[in-house]
Amino acid sequence: MHGQQAGQWGWLLAVAPAAPLAASLILAAFGRRLSARAVAWTAVTAVGVAAAAVAGAVAVYLSGGLLRLAPAGWWWQPGSQAPGLGVGLQGDGLSLWFALIVTGVGFLIHVYSVGYMAGDPGFARYFAELTYFLFAMLLLVLADGLMGMLLGWANVGLASYLLIGFWHHRPDARAASMKAFLVTLTGEVGIVLASGMLWGAAGTLRFAELAERAGGLSREVAVAAGLLLLWAAAAKSAQLPLHVWLPDAMAGPTPVSALIHAATMVTAGVYLTARMHPLYAAVPQASLAVAWVGAASCLFGAVVACGQTDIKRVLAYSTMSQVGYMLMGVGLLAQMAGLFHFFTQAFFKALLFLAAGLVIHRLQGEQDLTRMGGLARSMPLAYWATWAGALAMAGIPPFSGYFSKEAVLEAAWSRGQTGLWAAGTLAAGLTGFYSFRLLALAFLGPGRGPGGSRGVQQAATAAGHHEEPAVLRRAMEVPVAVLAVLSAVGGLAWVPGRTGWVPRMLEPVFGTTAAHGPAGEAHGAAGAVGWLPVALAAAGACLALYLYGPGARAAGRRWRAPAGLQRALAEGLYVDLAYRRTVVEAVVHLGAWLERVAETVWIDGSVRGVGALAALLSSLLGRAQAGPVRRYALGLLAGGAAVVAWAVWSTWSAG
Amino acid sequence: MSGVAVPGVAVPIQAYLAVALVLFAIGAGGLAVRRSPLAMLMCIELMWGAANLALVAFARRIGDMGGQVMAFFAITVAAAEVAIGLALVVLIFRPRPRADVDDVQELKG
Numbered sequence: 001m002h003g004q005q006a007g008q009w010g011w012l013l014a015v016a017p018a019a020p021l022a023a024s025l026i027l028a029a030f031g032r033r034l035s036a037r038a039v040a041w042t043a044v045t046a047v048g049v050a051a052a053a054v055a056g057a058v059a060v061y062l063s064g065g066l067l068r069l070a071p072a073g074w075w076w077q078p079g080s081q082a083p084g085l086g087v088g089l090q091g092d093g094l095s096l097w098f099a100l101i102v103t104g105v106g107f108l109i110h111v112y113s114v115g116y117m118a119g120d121p122g123f124a125r126y127f128a129e130l131t132y133f134l135f136a137m138l139l140l141v142l143a144d145g146l147m148g149m150l151l152g153w154a155n156v157g158l159a160s161y162l163l164i165g166f167w168h169h170r171p172d173a174r175a176a177s178m179k180a181f182l183v184t185l186t187g188e189v190g191i192v193l194a195s196g197m198l199w200g201a202a203g204t205l206r207f208a209e210l211a212e213r214a215g216g217l218s219r220e221v222a223v224a225a226g227l228l229l230l231w232a233a234a235a236k237s238a239q240l241p242l243h244v245w246l247p248d249a250m251a252g253p254t255p256v257s258a259l260i261h262a263a264t265m266v267t268a269g270v271y272l273t274a275r276m277h278p279l280y281a282a283v284p285q286a287s288l289a290v291a292w293v294g295a296a297s298c299l300f301g302a303v304v305a306c307g308q309t310d311i312k313r314v315l316a317y318s319t320m321s322q323v324g325y326m327l328m329g330v331g332l333l334a335q336m337a338g339l340f341h342f343f344t345q346a347f348f349k350a351l352l353f354l355a356a357g358l359v360i361h362r363l364q365g366e367q368d369l370t371r372m373g374g375l376a377r378s379m380p381l382a383y384w385a386t387w388a389g390a391l392a393m394a395g396i397p398p399f400s401g402y403f404s405k406e407a408v409l410e411a412a413w414s415r416g417q418t419g420l421w422a423a424g425t426l427a428a429g430l431t432g433f434y435s436f437r438l439l440a441l442a443f444l445g446p447g448r449g450p451g452g453s454r455g456v457q458q459a460a461t462a463a464g465h466h467e468e469p470a471v472l473r474r475a476m477e478v479p480v481a482v483l484a485v486l487s488a489v490g491g492l493a494w495v496p497g498r499t500g501w502v503p504r505m506l507e508p509v510f511g512t513t514a515a516h517g518p519a520g521e522a523h524g525a526a527g528a529v530g531w532l533p534v535a536l537a538a539a540g541a542c543l544a545l546y547l548y549g550p551g552a553r554a555a556g557r558r559w560r561a562p563a564g565l566q567r568a569l570a571e572g573l574y575v576d577l578a579y580r581r582t583v584v585e586a587v588v589h590l591g592a593w594l595e596r597v598a599e600t601v602w603i604d605g606s607v608r609g610v611g612a613l614a615a616l617l618s619s620l621l622g623r624a625q626a627g628p629v630r631r632y633a634l635g636l637l638a639g640g641a642a643v644v645a646w647a648v649w650s651t652w653s654a655g
Numbered sequence: 656m657s658g659v660a661v662p663g664v665a666v667p668i669q670a671y672l673a674v675a676l677v678l679f680a681i682g683a684g685g686l687a688v689r690r691s692p693l694a695m696l697m698c699i700e701l702m703w704g705a706a707n708l709a710l711v712a713f714a715r716r717i718g719d720m721g722g723q724v725m726a727f728f729a730i731t732v733a734a735a736e737v738a739i740g741l742a743l744v745v746l747i748f749r750p751r752p753r754a755d756v757d758d759v760q761e762l763k764g
Contacts, residue, residue: 637686
């Protein structure tokens with residue numbers, strides 16, 4: 001029965017990436033000649049088709065089918081010498097789980113982009129690149145082996161590069177796109193190396209076959225491959241110590257930040273580590289390394305987010321922190337908890353970004369929190385959406401983030417990893433603080449710009465209202481409203497103790513232990529411990545509202561951190577500076593040295609040497625071509641005589 | 656079977672080869688020393704003739720008619736060669752006051 005369904009519905013898997021790819025190609029080729037309306041409809045329709053295909057695939061999967069699309073004649077097929085290298089598609093619970101979010105949130109953000117990017121001269125290019133990203137991301141999550149996943153992985157990197165640098169007239173956007181591309185590229189090297197090892201040791205790169213053979217791998221190979229894949233995951237998911245590209249990546253358009261750098265692409269590392277769970281299950285040390293990288297990033301991101309003043313950079317560091325929770329869950333082999341947090345984070349983080357986008361759009365590009373304030377009255381939708389997003393991110397019940405974060409922390413507690421639990425709990429408190437600091441600074445209190453932002457804001461409001469048709473405004477507001485609802489109720493997908501979407505999708509992949517861990521009774525014992533993160537988050541939120549909320553300045557309550565600390569947080573704890581002092585300067589010096597020595601001496605020298613050699617040879621040979629015909633004739637005769645003499649001599653000496 | 660099988664007189668192959676050698680030497684020497692392009696062409700023809708004579712003689716000696724057929728082909732090609740060679744000589748030397756190959760050195764390296 002499974003086989004039949006796989007054959008019958010496998011094409012759904014191909015439709016999902018093919019529709020955005022087709023739209024991307026159409027828009028890239030003809031986008032300039034199409035009207036903005038046609039461009040928008042092409043992109044949104046394609047993504048809608050992809051979302052429908054994924055929804056259909058999920059329905060098939062839930063009715064007991066396993067979807068698979070083996071590499072057929074239409075795709076590159078390896079020879080018999082290289083089994084297990086082909087690129088096919090598969091739709092198991094994990095793949096579809098990601099594909100569902102990618103297409104669902106992707107659809108909403110495409111709709112939002114229609115309003116946000118309206119009037120941009122690069123409107124068609126934007127949608128060509130955004131649909132291209134969606135194609136690559138779906139290839140990444142639907143591929144049935146490391147080979148296909150790597151193809152998707154590299155392509156999302158390129159799409160991310162293109163979209164971060166979308167406004168390429170801005171030098172910071174150009175630099176940020178390059179930085180993101182290079183840092184994540186180091187991760188691709190990790191995947192390639194790990195793939196080579198696994199192929200050498202297991203003879204396949206297909207996930208299904210790898211899962212069967214993971215237990216038989218030698219320890220060294222398993223640990224090395226696990227750590228290399230962790231490196232790749234950290235690079236893509238902006239985890240320590242490779243997170244430096246994510247805050248800079250905020251130079252891209254805000255919907256791009258929401259889709260690529262919050263909801264989907266940065267969670268590719270979570271997908272990778274979850275997908276390779278048989279490997280990590282075989283080597284607990286590598287698995288624990290994943291969890292610790294996640295926990296460290298979680299805490300680091302939360303600390304730095306508290307000191308950022310750019311609204312998008314706050315959200316970027318919060319993304320790093322939330323992805324840290326996911327990796328913690330996956331590394332603890334409580335994959336369902338980590339993936340559940342991916343699910344809820346996609347909603348509330350996209351929501352927060354899109355709400356921030358509304359603010360930035362209204363304020364005509366202003367992103368500095370210290371120059372905002374008092375927007376609650378004029379932008380009620382963005383205000384309440386940010387409330388929903390902040391409550392969900394802080395993990396206040398019954399908002400979605402509560403359930404998923406609790407699941408992760410509970411997994412850490414029940415597995416006896418107190419250190420991980422403490423880091424996550426502390427980060428939860430900080431999450432409450434920075435979420436509500438953002439909310440308070442942007443929406444509450446008086447305008448904070450020099451001379452008050454009211455004037456700027458009113459001018460912007462007037463400008464925004466008269467040039468923006470209602471349909472475009474609604475294109476931005478409806479996705480925000482939908483995401484706000486999903487952020488609020490998304491936790492119902494897996495109320496602890498009850499069945500829901502999460503177990504039905506993911507249990508066939510990971511088994512039941514991935515939910516609560518082997519010690520089921522620890523679930524109940526977590527009671528008091530379980531409420532601690534919530535209490536800390538609530539305290540953090542109250543503190544933020546007290547310090548930055550309405551009337552805080554009038555009452556003189558504005559807390560000033562020591563200047564050194566403030567500066568350190570604003571600089572992201574100097575990680576960027578450390579990279580610049582070490583890696584960047586080393587590479588620059590190497591480049592200068594190569595230019596001086598390799599370029600001028602080796603390369604130019606050899607090129608000039610070849611030229612000089614040719615000139616020398618030609619001057620020698622040219623003497624033989626001086627022109628006298630009779631000398632040529634003599635040469636011919638002498639040559640002929642020599643040949644005859646040689647023939648005669650060799651005949652005699654032989655005979 | 657040391658001689659060539661002609662009824663009556665038996666001319667030994669060495670005689671043919673001697674004639675061919677003399678013809679070839681005259682042609683080669685003339686090619687090397689003469690400066691008139693027409694004379695040089697004629698010298699080349701002499702060498703062709705010497706080679707053909709040797710071909711025919713060897714063919715009779717071995718009893719394989721292939722050599723004689725080859726000689727006919729060579730004669731045909733020689734005729735074409737002369738036609739082209741003369742045309743080239745005319746073209747090259749028409750604008751010059753005299754026909755001297757040592758004057759033609761434009762392509763020196």
